[in-house]
Amino acid sequence: MKNILSRAGRGVLERFACANVLLAFDYDGTLAPIVAMPERAAMRQTTRRLMVELTKLYPCIVISGRAQADALEHVRGIGVDQVVGNHGAEPSQAAGRLMQEVVRWRPLLVRRLSRCRGVKVEDKTFSVTVHYRQSREKKKARAAIIEAAAALGKVRIIGGKQIVNIFPNGAPNKGSALEKQLSRLGCDSAIYVGDDETDEDVFALDQPSRLLTIRVGAKRTSLASYYVQSRSKIDELLRVLIELRNRRGSPRLRVSTRQAISR
Numbered sequence: 728m729k730n731i732l733s734r735a736g737r738g739v740l741e742r743f744a745c746a747n748v749l750l751a752f753d754y755d756g757t758l759a760p761i762v763a764m765p766e767r768a769a770m771r772q773t774t775r776r777l778m779v780e781l782t783k784l785y786p787c788i789v790i791s792g793r794a795q796a797d798a799l800e801h802v803r804g805i806g807v808d809q810v811v812g813n814h815g816a817e818p819s820q821a822a823g824r825l826m827q828e829v830v831r832w833r834p835l836l837v838r839r840l841s842r843c844r845g846v847k848v849e850d851k852t853f854s855v856t857v858h859y860r861q862s863r864e865k866k867k868a869r870a871a872i873i874e875a876a877a878a879l880g881k882v883r884i885i886g887g888k889q890i891v892n893i894f895p896n897g898a899p900n901k902g903s904a905l906e907k908q909l910s911r912l913g914c915d916s917a918i919y920v921g922d923d924e925t926d927e928d929v930f931a932l933d934q935p936s937r938l939l940t941i942r943v944g945a946k947r948t949s950l951a952s953y954y955v956q957s958r959s960k961i962d963e964l965l966r967v968l969i970e971l972r973n974r975r976g977s978p979r980l981r982v983s984t985r986q987a988i989s990r
Contacts, residue, residue, distance in 0.1 A: 728942065728945050728946070728947075728949065728951060728952065728953060728954045729952070729953050729954070730945075730953065730954060730955070730956070731939075731941050731953035731954065731955060731964065732955060732956075732960065732963060732964065732967065736953055737967060739939060739953070740918075740939070740967060740968065740971060741971050743916060743918055743939050744968060744971035744972055744975070745971075745975050746915060746916050747913075747914050747915040747916065748785065748914060748915070748916045748917060748918060749785070749786050749787070749788065749908065749909055749912055749914035749916070749917040749918070750781065750785045750786070750787045750788070750917070750918050750920075750968070751787070751788050751789070751790055751905055751908070751917055751918070751919045751920070751929075752787070752788075752789050752790070752919075752920050752921070753789070753790060753791060753792075753901075753920065753921035753922060753923065753926055754768075754789055754791040754792075754793060754798055754801060754802070755768055755791070755792065755793070755922075755923075756888065756921075756922035756923055756943060756958060757920055757921055757922050757943050757958065757961065758770050758774060758778070758789070758802075758961065759771075759774075759801065760958060761888055763860060763861070765793075765858075766797075768801065769801065770801075770802075771962075773962050774961060774962055774965070775804075775805060777962055777965040777966060777969065778802075778805045778806075778807075778965065779804075779805050779806060780969055781965055781968060781969055782805055782806035782807055782808075783806070784968075784969060784972040784973070785968070785972065786808050786912050786914060787806070787807045787808060788807055788808055788809040788810070788811065788908050788912075789802050789807055789809075789810045789811070790811040790814075790815065790901050790904050790905060790908075790919075790921075790929075791810065791811065791812055791814075792812075792813070792814050792856065792887075792892065792923075792925055793812055793813075793851070794812050794813060794817065794851045794852060794853075795810060795811065795812025795813065795817035795818070796812070797812070798810050798812050799812075808912060809908055809911075809912075811901075811904045811908065812851075812853075813851055813852070813853040813854050814854060814892065814894065814898075814899075814900055814901055814904075814925050814928075815898075815899040815900045815901045815902075815903055815904030815928075816853040816854060816894075816898050816899050817852075817853060819853070819898075819899050821897075821898065821899065822853060824895065825852075825853040825854070825895050825898055826852055826853060828895040829850060829851075829852060829853060829854065829855055829895070832855055832879050832882075832893065833848065833850050833855065835875075835878070835879060836848050836855065836857065836875055836876070836879075836893075839871075839874075839875040839878070840857065840871060840872065840875055843859075843862065843867075843868050843871050843872075844862060844863070845859060845860075845861035845862030845863060845868065846858065846859050846861075846862055846868050846871070846872065847859075847861070853895075853898070854892060854893065854894045854895075854898065855892075855893045856887075856890050856891070856892050856893070857872045857875075857876075857890065857891045857893070858889065858890050859872060859889055859890070859891075860889040860890070865889065869886075869891065872891045873891065876891060876893045879893070881896040882894065882895065882896060883895075883896060883898065885924050885925050886924050887923050887924050887925065888923060892924075892925060900925070900928040901921070901925055901926060901928045901929050902928035902929045902931060902932050903928075905917060905919060905929055905932075905938075906932075915937070916936075916937045916938065916939070917937070917938050917939070918938075918939045918941065918968075919938065919939070919940050919941065920941045920942075920943065920955075920961070920964070921941075921942065921943065921951075922942060922943035922944060922958070926942070926951075927949065927950055927951075930942070930949060930950035930951040930952075931950050933950070935952065939952065939953065940952050940953065941953045941954060941955060941964070942954045942955075943955055943957065943958050943960075943961065944956070944957060944958075
């Protein structure tokens with residue numbers, strides 16, 4: 728992985744910024760800090776102001792692990808063109824099937840994990856996230872969650888920052904969601920910024936001429952090509968993208984299917 732804010736990295740950013748490019752961001756851990764109470768995760772005012780400016784220059788989307796309605800509330804007013812929720816499952820034509828699976832899972836997970844203090848099962852309609860940030864025995868809690876999830880049958884399990892995500896087998900992911908939005912918005916390339924295990928579905932697409940992948944925090948095992956050192960560097964990345972677009976005088980892409988969130 729290379730630092731995207733290095734001299735060489737800025738050259739790569741410039742090439743993408745001059746193109747018909749879509750900017751895509753994860754929310755928690757990327758645009759906003761991860762906090763003990765997820766409902767309180769909010770962008771810093773500087774980040775929000777930069778995002779408002781950025782959406783006037785580029786088509787922008789957010790692909791979040793949150794339920795779509797929840798993610799929408801957190802980014803309302805910045806002018807993004809689409810918010811994709813549930814790691815890519817919202818919106819999705821497979822929503823009905825995914826919902827039925829989650830309805831079946833929830834009581835099983837709650838019952839199996841009822842004795843694990845500090846563990847919370849979050850039903851996101853099309854997927855489940857089990858939080859163990861409040862547990863005093865995190866290793867034991869995580870092991871219990873993995874065991875309970877495996878007992879559900881054919882599921883996809885992806886870890887995270889003191890969470891375990893559980894998806895129906897074959898559910899859309901962030902990679903397929905990005906591909907769908909590229910096509911819908913008529914963009915030729917994309918820059919994607921994320922920080923967690925579910926973002927690896929985008930990083931794994933491995934399309935260097937078409938997709939620039941940036942991870943928040945360097946990680947040797949990540950498939951992202953570039954990184955920013957920490958979430959505190961996100962504002963600097965946004966400023967560089969704004970500067971590059973303004974320098975070139977590149978017009979913002981006209982979105983054919985206008986679904987921008989109210990500014």
